[in-house]
Amino acid sequence: MNGQEQPPIVVHAEVGSTNDEALTALRQGAAHGSAVVAEQQLAGRGRREDRGERRVWYSPANANVYLSVVLRPQLDPSRVSGITLACGVEIARALRALGAGDVQLKWPNDLYIGERKLGGILSEAATGAGGFEGVVVGVGININVPADAFPEDLRGQATSLLRETGRTFDRLRIIQEVREAMLSACARLEAGGLKDFAEAFDALDATRGREVRFEQEGVAMRGMADGLSSQGGLWVKRDTGERVEVMAGEVVICGLGRGKVAGGPAPAARPAAEIEAHVERLLTAQPGSPPQARRVRRRFALRANERVGARYCRLEVEVDAEFESSYLRPGQYITLGLAGHPPNFYAIAGVRGRVWEFLIEAEGDLGSALSELEVGAEVEVSLVEGGGFEPATGQGKTALLFASGSGVAAVLPLVDRWLSEPGGPERIALFYGERQEENRAYAERLKRLEEAGVAVYLAAEEGGAYRYVQDAFEATGLPVHDAVVYVSGAAVMLKAVTERMMAAGVDASRVHINI
Structure with a gap:
């Protein structure tokens, strides 16, 4: 800040949304660079919409950075939309400098490491009687959250600096560096426009060369992401040869298609x-099975039988040496039988020496009967059959x-x-x-x-x-x-x-x- 007094950072133990607090401060005359920080958000929101409403951002207490900064850029209102992308570039670079690893940007506002989301950016402009007053840029970054602390439905999609690097980070320093990154982005945008960020964005782009899906005027489309447009949109090459400029909405990286990794080989679709x-x-x-399998069946006692959820039970059976040697690879199966019920095929779910484990759906006559057996009860077991997985x-x-x-x-x-x-x-x-x-x-x-x-x-x-x-x-x-x-x-x-x-x-x- 060139020796000038830094604008204040107001810290809350708990708020609904730091963006809401910062917007209120902006309308009350808060200075450019003023910031709101919370230890926890109760109604943090992402950019994406779900059934017409902003999606809630996962916001545990005392672990992450929830920061919103008041910016009053000297820009024509038509150019203010570039602030999200500009801030994203500078924030990603700041995090890399702090040792966060290979932080990337997924257009237009997500921070990624690898295939998982690290954080998100949400910009909201404020207007009054005199027109444009300023913009609040909010960022949520997962910092010191262990992998197993994420909700189960987010665990495969979200990450944190702790998860990626194995070490904890000083959140106060990150707050300070990220605010400085936003102020730098605003100054650069004022001086040179969005074109000054094109090269840096290209180096950070998580989508380039990958298939994405998006919507244009309500029509779902797919294509290969092809870099940033001069207007801050995302260029996408469609299979038709058309080059589409995506200016708004959600862009999703697909798991299917050609060229999943930029620069990687592009397999041709099979006819x-x-x-x-x-x-x-x-x-x-019909999977093959050794001819002796159907001839050799013996009775073995159950070592364990427990319910797993509402539909399954887990059985353990200890077999003899001949049966043990018939198991060669994962995915092989046997038949289990019980007096009064025709036998059925079941995959071996785990092997510890002579102890075989099975996962049984407790539905149907045989499955229901097996699920009710007590430890020590006998079941009829065949030798291992089928090829399994190599x-x-x-x-x-x-x-x-x-x-x-x-x-x-x-x-x-x-x-x-x-x-x-x-x-x-x-x-x-x-x-x-x-x-x-x-x-x-x-x-x-x-x-x-x-x-x-x-x-x-x-x-x-x-x-x-x-x-x-x-x-x-x-x-x-x-x-x-x-x-x-x-x-x-x-x-x-x-x-x-x-x-x-x-x-x-x-x-x-x-x-x-x-x-």
Whole structure:
């Protein structure tokens, strides 16, 4: 501030929204650079709208930065809209200088690290009888929030400086540096206009070269993000060859399509006829099984039987040496039987020596009967059947796993194997779908996987952030150019995921399913 007295920073323990407080201060004559900070917001809001209302910003107490700054730029009102982008550029650069890591900008107002959102910026102009009075720029940044402290529906989408770097940050210093960044952005915008930020934005752009979806006049569109326009919009190249300038609204990075990573290889989409033929073969093929499996069945006692949510039970059976040696890889299955009920196939959900674990849907006659058995009761077990998943196929690549219902039992041992042995995938993402969020199977195990670095996303037909696993994947923007895909669960899900993956350019040889 060149030796001049700094405008005040008013700190609140708790407010509804720092932007609301700063707007009130602006209208009461607060000086340029005046700031409002809160330890907690009760009604912090994001830029995006949901059913006509601003979405609530997750705002835990004493962990993050919630800051709003009063700016009175000497600009024509028509140029004020560029303040959000200008502040975003300077804030991202300030955070990088503080050791926050590779902070990027997702047009027009989100701060990202990798595929997760770090913070957001919301600008609101104020007008009075004399016209334009000023603008309030609010920023929320996740600072010292552990990964497991985020709400479950945000855990795969949001991040914090603590989560990314493993260390805590001085929030007061960040507040001071971010306010200075906003004042610098305002001064640069006044002096040179938005064009002065184009090069810096290009270096920070999280969307360039990636497929995005957006709306123009109510029509949903897709295309490849292609940098900043001179007006502060986002250029998008459509498949038709048209170059569209997006000036307002939400831009979402897609998880499917070509060129997911800027500069990365762009896989060609598979022809529709090839996709349909391959999916049909997958869904009608009978998995192979050793001929002795159907002949060898024995009775073994239950070691454990517990309910998991409203729909499942978890069984443990201790088998003998012959059965133990028949288990070779994750995703294999056996038949379980019980007196008075025809046997049914179940995937082995975990192996600890001779102890086999199963996840059973407690529906239907056999499932209901199995769920009611007491420890010590005997069940009839066959030798392991089916090909299962081959862990080595995921080495050095992005592994994308899709599972619905008890189909998660087939993919969890695969992830367990990768995490316990060297040479697994560089990145693992699991998309799990259920009918209802509260019926999530193996919630504790999925939580442990997440703590070990696996990205876990929940899709629920009712009450979830995403309705189907393919929707959850599309929202993440994960790359497909190097992906190996594993799918287990309901046939309708297998078909939908396989079709989308192949349409995105994933070769059929890299899509593995477990029926």
